[in-house]
Amino acid sequence: MKQVVIAGCGDIGTALAHRLRQRGWRVFGLRRDTSVLPEGVEPIAADLTCADKPAQWPDKVDYLVYCPAAGKRDAQLYQQLYVQGLEHVLAWTKENRRLPAHLLQVSSTGVYAQKEGEWVTENSPALAESETGKILIQAEDAALRCGFPASVVRLAGIYGPGRNRLIEQVRNGLCVPTEPPQYSNRIHRDDAVALLEHLLLEADKDELLAPCYLGVDDEPASMHEVASWLAAQLGTSLLAEGSTPGRVGSKRCSNALARESGWEPRYPSYREGYGEMLKSAEQGME
Template sequence: MTKNLLCIGYGFSARALTQVLHPLGWSISGTTRSTARAEDMLTHQVTPILWPGENLYTALTEASHLLISAGPSAEGDPLLNAVDLTPYDFSWVGYLSTTGVYGNHDGSWVDETTPLTPATQRGQFRVEAEAAWRATSLPVHIFRLAGIYGPGRGPFSKVRNGTARQIIKAGQMFSRIHADDIAQVVAASIAQPRPGAIYNLCDDDPAPPQDVLTYAAQLLDMPLPPQVDFDTVEMTPIARSFYSENKRVRNDLIKSELGINLKYPSYKEGLRSLLDLES
C-alpha cells in the first residue's frame, strides 16, 4: 500500500496523526495559509503546501490518502470548491466533522444514527459539507469530533493565570476527545477502511465543564476558579453558542468496529497526562 497522506488544513489533529503514521513509514504533506506554520511543518518532516497554490495539484496526484480538517463556510467546503477531484484516485478519504451536527438534545445520548439537527450556523455548515463529501464517488469516512484537547490545549494556563471561570448552566454536558485518541481512531480507519462509515470520536465520560476546571485546579493544588451564572456572565457570541448544544455522545462504534481502546477514557486521565508532559 502506498503511504502518502495529504492533509487539507494541517492543524492540531493532523499533527497528532503525523506522530502515529511517521513511524509506520508514511509520507505526510499538508496545506496551510501561514508561512510560519509551513516552516514549523518542515521541522517535523511534513511537506507544507501554501494554500492556495499550484503545488496543491501535484500533491493531490501523489497522495494515496486524503484527510480534510479545514472547516467549511457559507460557500461550502474549501477543497471541493477549489478543485475537481474526479481525476484523482485515493485509497481512503477522511473528513473531520463535529458532533455539533447533532444539535441540542437536552443532555440525552446521541449516536451515529441520530438525526442531524444542528443548533448553530457552524453546525449547519458541517452538515452541508458532510453531505457534499458523501455525494462524491470518493471512499469517504466521516469522523464527528467532540471537544478537542491535548498538549498545549487544556485548562491549566487559565487556571494558573486566574482567568478560568466555572460557568454554571444547570444540566449542561459536554463530550471531549484527546488529540492522541483522534489520531489512533483515524489510523485504525485507514488500516480498516469502510467507505461511507461515520464515527463519533469522544471519550467515555461526558461531563459538565465546571467539573473539568475543578479537577484541573485540584491537580495544580490551586484554588477553584470562581463560579459564574451562564445567564448573566459576559461571553462572546461564539462561546455562548457552544452552550446551546447539550448532549452526551456515544462512542460504541469505534470500539466495536475499529477495536479502539481509548488512551484517555475520561478528562481525568487526559488532564493528568498533560500535566505529566510539563514535568
C-alpha cells in the same frame, strides 16, 4: 508506498503525518505556510479557498484526509474553508487517473442540536441550529457524495498540548452552575489523531468503514464535574458567581462505534488527559 494527502495540515494533521511517516507512508501536507511542516512531510503550498490546483499536487493519492481549522466561528469563513475548500480538493483529486481508496473528512459534534443531556450516536439526527453547524453538515454531505469511499469523523472538543483553555479559566476563577447539568464531550488530541490513523489503517486492510464515527472519550461529564476536578488539582475553588465557560448545549456522545472498530482511547476520561497535562506543566517548571 501508500500516499496520503492531509489537506489542512495543522496541529491534528501534523501529528497524523508524523504517525503515518513512522509507518512508511508517503505523506503530503497541504497548508498555506509549509515552512512549519515536520521533516519528511512533502509540502503542498496552497490556500484551500482558492480553486487553482497547486503545482505540488501528487499524481497519485491513495488516501485523502480533510482536516482544516477555521480558527474562529464565522459563517462565511466556514463556507469557504469547509465546503468550497473540500470541493476544490475533490476536484484536484478527480483529475488524477485513479481515485483515492478513501476520504476521511474531519467534522464536529457541533452538528448536533441536542441539549437536554440526551445520548447521541452516529444515527442521531444532526440538526444543527447554528449557522456554522449547518455549514459543517453541508461539508459532510459533500464528502459523502464525493464519488469514492468516504467517512466523516465528528470530533468533540479537542484538548491536549497547547489546548489548555479550560485549565486557565479554572485557574483564573470560573463559575460553573451545578443545575441544570451541562454535559460536555471531549477527546484528547492524541486520541483524535490515533482514531484517524486507525481508520486509515482499517481502510488499507480493505475493511468496510462506516460513513460516520464519533470521536469522543468514554465519559461525557458535566462541566461542573470537570471544572470542580480541575479546581481541586489546581488547589483552588470554583466561584459562586462570575465568568462562566461560555458553552451552550448539553448532550452525551457515545464512542461505541469507534470502539467496535478496534480503536480505544489512551485517555478514557478528562481525568487521565488533564491529569497528564497538569503533570507535564509541573515538570516543566522544575
